[in-house]
Amino acid sequence: MVKLYCPPPAEQIYESYLPGKYIGYSVVGYFTHRFPYLSREEWLDRILDGRITVNGEQVLPDSVLKEHDYIVTRMGVREEPPADRTLDVVYEDETIRVFNKGAPLAVHPSGRYFKNSLTEILKGEYPEEIPRPVQRLDALTTGLVVFAKTKAAATHLMREFEQNQVEKEYLALVEGIPSQNSFVVDAPVGKVEGAARAVGYQTRNPKEAVTCFEVLSVLDGRTLLKAVPRSGRTNQIRVHLASANLPVVNDPVYGERTDGTHRYGLHAHRLRFDGVDGEINLEAPWPEHFQPYWNAIEK
Numbered sequence: 001m002v003k004l005y006c007p008p009p010a011e012q013i014y015e016s017y018l019p020g021k022y023i024g025y026s027v028v029g030y031f032t033h034r035f036p037y038l039s040r041e042e043w044l045d046r047i048l049d050g051r052i053t054v055n056g057e058q059v060l061p062d063s064v065l066k067e068h069d070y071i072v073t074r075m076g077v078r079e080e081p082p083a084d085r086t087l088d089v090v091y092e093d094e095t096i097r098v099f100n101k102g103a104p105l106a107v108h109p110s111g112r113y114f115k116n117s118l119t120e121i122l123k124g125e126y127p128e129e130i131p132r133p134v135q136r137l138d139a140l141t142t143g144l145v146v147f148a149k150t151k152a153a154a155t156h157l158m159r160e161f162e163q164n165q166v167e168k169e170y171l172a173l174v175e176g177i178p179s180q181n182s183f184v185v186d187a188p189v190g191k192v193e194g195a196a197r198a199v200g201y202q203t204r205n206p207k208e209a210v211t212c213f214e215v216l217s218v219l220d221g222r223t224l225l226k227a228v229p230r231s232g233r234t235n236q237i238r239v240h241l242a243s244a245n246l247p248v249v250n251d252p253v254y255g256e257r258t259d260g261t262h263r264y265g266l267h268a269h270r271l272r273f274d275g276v277d278g279e280i281n282l283e284a285p286w287p288e289h290f291q292p293y294w295n296a297i298e299k
Contacts (some may be wrong), residue, residue: 144271169226
């Protein structure tokens with residue numbers, strides 16, 4: 001059993017330069033749009049309390065942000081959730097380093113996670129490097145996550161992921177049994193309350209999304225699926241499975257926490273992409289609680 005680490009309570013301070021796509025946003029609009037885990041009213045309170053500064057100065061909620069603005073956000077002293085901070089390197093070359101991420105563990109500071117995020121851990125492990133994640137994985141999802149060692153590699157790989165040029169394959173352990181051995185969910189994914197997503201054109205900013213599923217094994221009312229996303233929307237696989245009444249096991253947002261463990265049901269199993277020096281094809285071993293379902297395949 002993996003031992004989870006819980007850091008002592010500490011003040012969480014986020015520092016960043018304004019991403020180019022948010023030039024011209026108001027301060028409150030920027031935080032509401034980019035960080036929807038808090039409501040607009042909650043961000044307003046933080047701005048008016050002076051806990052958010054731009055270029056070292058307090059600002060008003062409707063102040064307009066400009067290119068290269070330096071933003072500091074003080075979130076106060078908070079206690080983080082425990083996390084699996086194991087660093088399991090599955091591939092490394094001169095341009096990238098790829099991990100088999102554990103769970104729960106955020107890729108970068110967000111929401112409740114700060115020190116318990118992969119980028120913060122890597123700052124201590126590789127102090128001579130800037131952590132550059134080129135894709136997102138949910139805190140609850142295990143599996144392959146790619147970090148670039150150089151700015152040039154990050155630019156190249158982020159373009160690969162953003163243009164959907166990367167072949168991805170996930171393993172999804174779900175509650176229930178599908179009526180077909182293979183099926184496709186073709187449904188737009190958009191925002192609903194807070195940071196959550198749902199399917200349907202009635203959601204905010206819906207975007208086309210397609211995921212292909214294949215049954216691998218069935219055991220005790222649960223199914224192990226291969227999931228291949230044909231698009232890259234946030235929470236896409238989890239949302240599509242929930243819409244099919246097949247929620248990911250132990251998913252507290254789109255399903256139900258069925259026990260008090262960190263045994264979650266989504267794993268980024270395979271990646272194939274064009275690296276800086278040629279094609280890279282990787283596979284990450286699945287978590288141990290997936291093993292009984294693989295044994296069922298063999299039987």
